[in-house]
Structures are given as structure tokens and as C-alpha cells.
Amino acid sequence: MSQLVALPVLLPLLAAALTLVARQLPAVQRVLGVAVLVTTTTVAAVLLVAADRGGPVVLRVGGYPPPWGIVLVADRLSALLLLVSTGVMLAVLLYAIGQRITDFGRATTSTAFHPMYLVLCAGVSLAYLTGDLFNLFVAFEVMLSASYVLITRRSTGPRIRAGMTYVIVSLTSSLLFISMVALVYAATGTVNLADLSAKVAELSSGARTGLGLLVVVVFGIKSALVPLHFWLPDSYPTAPAPITAVFAGLLTKVGMYALIRTQTLVFPGDTGSVFLLVVALATMLIGVLGAIAQNDLNRLLSFLLVSHIGFMLFGLALYTVAGLTGVILYIVHHIVVQAALFLVSGLVTRHSGTVSVCDMSGLARAYPLVAALFAVPALSLAGIPPFSGFVAKITLLQAGTQVATATAYLVTAGAVLTSLLTLYVMAKVWVGVFWGRSFTPRPDPDPHDDLQVGTGATALPMVLATGALVAAGVAVAVLAGPLADLGERAATDLLDRGAYRTAVLGAGGE
Template sequence: MNALVPLVVIIPLIAAALTLVVGRRRRLQVLISTIGLSAVVVISAVLLVLVDTQGAISVNLGGWEPPWGIVLVVDRLSAVMLLVSALMLLGVLVFATGQGIADGDAETPTSIFHPAYLILAAGLFNAFVAGDLFNLYVGFEMLLAASYVLLTLGGTGARIKAGVTYIVVSLISSLLFLAAIAFVYGATGTVTIALVGERVAELPMGVQVVLCIALLMGFAVKAAVFPLSFWLPDSYPTAPAPVTAVFAGLLTKVGVYAIIRTDSVMFRDVPLQTPLMIVALLTLVVGILGAVAQADIKRLLSFTLVSHIGYLIFGVAISSELGMTATVYYVIHHIIVQTTLFLITGLVERIGGTTSLSRLGGTTSLSRLGGMMKAAPFVAGLFFIGAMNLGGIPPFSGFLGKIGLFRAGVDLGTPLSYVLIVAGIVTSLLTLYTLVRVWNMAFWRRKEEVDDGYESPLLDSLSESPEDDGAVDTKENSALMYVSATGMVGLTLALTVFAGPLYDYAARTAADLSDPANYTELVFPNGLPELEGSAP
């Protein structure tokens, strides 16, 4: 079964090459992409069952033993990230296919979309199974290249501008990460995560802190942690709905995953709990205040995305099994719910109208939306479920994840943890407030109020998207788009229905992460190698 691990990266890469070869034969491209991602879903599900029942899997590529060769590792954390990501990518692909059918693909260069989408998938999967820092860096770079292509699809001015911002910030993040890898290599003589964890412990604490902060800086940009999250609200909303959904749901979680992995294996003894909690607090507060000020739905959701990263950093900072259990569960919840809400918003903007400056994605302003409950009651229902889940209303998964984090904070019992609990509760209430405001203005408000030019005092105080020119362009939604969005909402409900088993799995994952010796023994079953402090 070890042979299954490399396939999660190889299959999307082969599929990307095939979709590039077939060029503009859209149906064949869709078939190849769907088969490739479906295969990864099946393989990921098999791997999850295997690692949960038989133990984690380590694969040495090319017959080279670590740390001299590339090692791929799938444990409970990697397995669940693989499966959830593959499901999201497949669901969004179905939505994108439906959007292509509805639009006739006249405005989307599909010959580029599918290869870039599959390379992005391969980069994600590679990052989740990477057993060394440099291979993790390679995964990040694959994501960066594919993300820029997807972000600028259509070539509009707003997208090129957002793409330039995104690429500059991502390149800076990559340089920080690469420099951090060089520091780690110079200090330990290796970049294999398991061996770095053993050797870092032998270094002076000051050196450990410097290495940890250097890596965290690179990962924090990817994860959109405050104050390194300034780029996200202006970059994500300009892309087409399927691309925005993937970016919002998955790309930031790669950074969070890297933080969890390095914190649990390499830097468990580094005293950064207080700085991480302060960062988590600022991310929660600043993100949600930004959301409260927005009139555009996608920008509002982008700011809530930033704020909810604060919950995840809070869980990492707590650094207990209970805290990590809640964090793992909340990561799964947030990937699925955030992706789903962006897809539903894609349905809303096509029904209610997008700005003419960006006919494929555009912005959706509350100042021009109304009567959506009457015009699209099914979409209204889908949005309501997603909004209540993200807002943390019981018994949805958002509530369960937050309660787990708050319990872990109470067990920690520090003044700062109590401050974060209060901030988390306020953030949850404000998230609910912003989403209820969207519901009232876009769905519950009568369309006649918008057509008659009635201006709400509330809307006057909100910030419109900078790309909003006031013109609208409505479009039809295909049945496949509704199928995809409905299926995704079903997955969000499954997080509540199967919360018990999922939480138990998260607890077993947290138990693994609490003992880094498990990871080290998996990669080096015959004992640690002697490197004499030299380069491998």
C-alpha cells in the first residue's frame, strides 16, 4: 500500500499534462480532470483508513534512505487533509464545469484552466505528504505558479492587478521560507523534518527561537495571519467563483498545516505561546472588523476567512491535546464551509448581477441586491445553512469546533487564554451579524426597494469593492452548479451528523502530534543516522 502515497501527487501531474495535450477539447479535459481527482479521492480515503487502523506510512523515493533522499509521510493529519482537499477540489471542479456549460466557455481559456487547476492540486497534495522542508517548499512553489494563472484568468485589469499583488507577496513569502530552510540546514545539517526535530533540541534556545520565527514568518503569509494578511481581501474576490472558493478554502490551510507540522515535530520546546496568542487575538479582531465594514459579499467573506484563521492559531498556541483536537476538527470544518459559501456566493452573483468590469467573477454589492429569497429560494436556503454554520450556531460544526477551542483555553487557564476566549465569542457573534446582514439585504429585502433607489443608512457606512462600477450583468446557473453547491452543503451538514467519529479521529490525530517520537520513529525505523553535522 506504500505505493499509493506518491500517486496522490503523480496522478494530478499526469492529468495536467494530458489536459494540456488535448488543448481546447473541453469535454476531454473535463473527463481527464474528473477522473484524476476522483482517483485521488479514492486513494486518500484508502490511506486514511489504513493510517487510522494500521499506523502511519513512510515512503522513501528512489530507494534513497532519509535524510539523503526524499521521504513522503502520511499520518492521520496528512491523510485527513488529503481527503478533505481532494473532495473540495472535485466539488469545485464540478461547479466550474457547470459554469463553463452555462457560459459556453466563451470567456474562459479552459485549455489553461484545467492544467493549472491540476498542478495546484498536485502542489497541495505534495505539501501535505512532504517529509522534508525543501519538498514542502516545492509544493508551495507549485501552488504559487498555478495560483497566479488561475487568479488572472480572463485577463481583466482588476485580476492582473490582484495577481501582481498576490505574486509579489507570495514571492516574498517564498524567499522567507527558502532563507529559513537555509538557516535550518546550516544549524542542523539536514532538512528532513523528523531529523531536524531531534537536532534542533540540541541547539541553544536562542537559536531555536530564531529558526522557529524564520519558518513561521514564511508560513504566516501563506496562512494570512495578521499583520501578513493585508493582501488577501483584495486578491481573492476578483477571481472567478470556483477559483476563489479553492483559494479561500484550501490555500490558507496549507500554511496552517505547515505551522502545525513544524510546531509539533520540530519546535515543541520553543516558548512562543504568548506571541502566538497575541497574533491569534489580532487576527481574530482585525479580520472580523474588516468584515463588518464591507458591502461586497466576497470581500466580506474574505475578511471572515482571515478572522477565522485566528481560531486555528489559538488552537496551535494552546499546544495541548485538547487544543489540537479542536484545531484539527476546526480546520476540516473551515475548509468545507468556507469553500461552500464562496461557491454559493458565485450562484448569488450570477443571479443578482456582477459588475461589468469582471464578467466572470466580479463583485456583488449589497447595495444592488434584493429579493433573492423570491428569485432564488433554493440558493437562499443553501446560503442560510452555510452562514449559520460559519457563524457558529448550534448544533453546526462551527459551534462544536469553537466550543472545543474554548474548553482547551479554559483548561490552559492563563489570562491571555481567557482574553482570547472572549475575543473568539465576540468574533463569532460579529461573524453571525455580518452574515445575517447579508441575508437581510440580499435575500429578505424586497427587490422593489433596490429598484426604487431606497438607500439604507447602514449601507452608506459600508465599504464597496474598489472594482465596483455600479453596472450589473446577470447570468444563468446550470444544473451542475446547483448539484455541486448542494453536495457541498451536504458535506457541511455531515460534519455535524458525524461529529462524534470525526472528533474522535481528531483526538487520535492530536495524540499523534503530541508525541513527536512517533513521527521520528516512522521516518527512521532503524534509528537516527550519524551526519557529523555535515551536509547530506
């Protein structure tokens, strides 16, 4: 069973090499990409069942014992997020394949897209499964290397400028990341997460606080926490629709996963819950207020993405089982819903030829299916019952009220206000885009720019992929009970670090 832990990393890398070799065979590229992601999703499901029934599944790469060797760990949290993430990547890949066929009228080859997309998948998988800080850094670099290519493909002026912002911020955060790894190693002599959970506790309180704050800054940039969020609304909206969807759905959540893992396993309570609660409140409110001010549909969704990262930090800052359960439910909900919204945005801009909300209207009359595909995730993001966003938010709000502090109550009230403002933003989009006068498509002279294709052409795989993600969001709500139970068990594991440490280091490492 332990050998399966390596497959979500190795299979996409091997397939990336094969798709590069098969760059003149588009059918082979498509089949390889879809087959590998289906296999990876299946492996993730098997790992989740195994971790839930028998504890973390650990692979010691090369047989070297930790903390000296590389270790891959699939516990309840990492396996669950891996399953959801690979499923979303599969849906987005199907959307991208359908989009390319529609734009060009035939199946064409892509030298960069399929290899880089699979490399991105390998990086995401490694980030969830790695058991040490240095390989977590490697995972982020693998993701960033692939994302640099994906975000600047077929670049125009705006995309080049946005890509430069993304690259510069990412390189800066990478420098901070590797510096943080070096400082942690200098202070403790190890980078293994399970080993660090004991070694960091032996440091002075000042050293622990300093390292903990550096970790928050590093992963705060990756997660787009306020005030480290400025790069995201400028970078994501200019990318092609499937790339924006997978970035919005996954990359910030990988950063949040890293923050959860380090703050619960290595620095429990060292950063200060009040500090994190204040950052969470600022992230929620500044993000949603930024969304209210936007007219560009993709920028509006990008600011909402920032805002709802604050909900996840809110649950983490509570440091309770209930709070972490809410975080896990919220991440699962948000990965699916946010990716679905950006795919719907891609459909909308293809039909309208513009990203300006003020220049759209009446789309519901011409394309009622697109309107329905938008309405479901929009209501879920706003937290309207009975959708998945309501289940996740009510769990977080209950956790916030259980912590009897003024700061927790204030952030809980801020979360309610943010949800109401999110509903206002979604209503604004609905009225501006889908209601109003009869829809008139706008032609676009550049058929290769998938942001603005006003021909009304939409391939069936694009609609089916978007519908699959919307249905997955509904499934999260339908399966809220079992998911909440699983999330509670995962949250208990996060706070009770013994099972993770024993699985990685053995009984002598406890």
C-alpha cells in the same frame, strides 16, 4: 500500500500534461479532471484508514534512506486533510465545468484552466505528504505557479492589479521560505522534518527561537495571519468564483497545516504560546471588524476567512491535545464551509450582476434554493448549533478554559466575541441580499466575466456542486463524534512525536 502515497501527487501532474495535449477536446479535459480527482479522493480515503489503523504510511522515494532521500508521509492529520481537500477540489471542478457550459452555451476548450487546476491539486497533495522542508517549499511553489495563472486568467484591470499584489507577496514569502530552509540546513545539516525534531533540540535556545519565529513569519504570510494578511482581501475577491472558492478553502489551510506540523514536530514551544495567542486574538478581531466594514460580498467573506484563521492558531498556541483536536476539527469544517460560501457568492453575483451587498435585495423570493445554500454554511461559520462550526468552536473554547492562564482566558473570550460578530456579519448579508423588495436582475454586457453575469442562468452542476459542499458541512456535524475521536488521535500523535519519527527514520532514529 506505501506506493499509494505518491499517487495524489503523480496522478494530477500526469493528467495536467494530458489535458494540455487534449486542449482541443473539451470532453476529454473534463473527464480526465473529474476522474483523476475522484481517484485521488479515493486514494486519500484508503491512506486515512491505513494511517489510522497502522500508523503513518511512508514512501522512501527511490529507495534512499532518510534523512538523505525524499520521503512522503501520510499520517492521520495529513491523510485527513488530503481527503477533505481533494473532495472540495472535485466539487469546485464540477462547479467550474457547469459554469463554463452555461456562460458559453456549449462545452468549450480551456488551454490553461484544467492543466493549472490539476497542477494546483498536485501541489496541495505534496504539501500535505512531504516529509522535508525543501520539498514543502517545492510544493508551495507548485501551488503558487498554478495560482498565478488561475487568478489572472481573462484578466481585466482590477484582476491584473490584484494579481500583481498576490504575485509580489507570494514571491516575497518564497524568498523568506528558501532563506529559512537554508538557515535551518546550515544550523542542523538536514531538512528532513523527523530528523529536525531531534537536531533542532540540540541548538541553543536563541537559535531555536529565532528559527521558530522565522517559520511563523513564513507560514503566517501563507496563512494570512494578522498583520501579514493585507494581501488576501485584495487578491481573492477579484478572481472567478471557483478559483476564489478553492483558494479560500485550501491555500490558507495548507499554510496553517505547515505551521502546525513545524510548530509541533520541529519547534515545540520554542516560539512561545503567549506570542501565538496574542497573534490569534488580533487575527480574529481585526479580521471580523474588517468584514463588518465591507460592502463587497467577496471582500466581506475574505475578511471573515482571515478572522477564522485566528481560531486555528488559537488551538495550536495552547499546545494541548484538546486544543489541537479543536484545530483539526476547525480546519476540516472551515475548508468545506468557506469554499461553499464562495461558491454561493458566485451564484448570487451571477443572478444579481453585482458584488455590492447594498445593491442586492429580495434574492430569497426569486431564488429560494440559493438562499438556503447560503444560510446553512453562514450559520455554521457563525458557530450556531447544531452545525459543524459549533462543534469545532466549542471544542476550542473548552480547550481554552482548561489552560489556566490569563492570556488563554482572554483569547477564549475574544473567540466568543468574534463568533457573535460573525453572526452579525452573516445577518447583515442575509438582510441585504436575500430580504427586502422584489429581486430585479441586472444585465451584464460581458458574458465572459463570471463575477458578474446577471442573466440568472445557472447550470445544474453548479447548484449540485454547491449543494454537495453544503451537505458535506452538515455531514461534519453529523459525524462530529467519530471525527473528534480521529482528531484526538491525530493530536496525540502531533504532541507525541515518537511514532512519526520512528515511521520515517526507523527504530534507530527514535
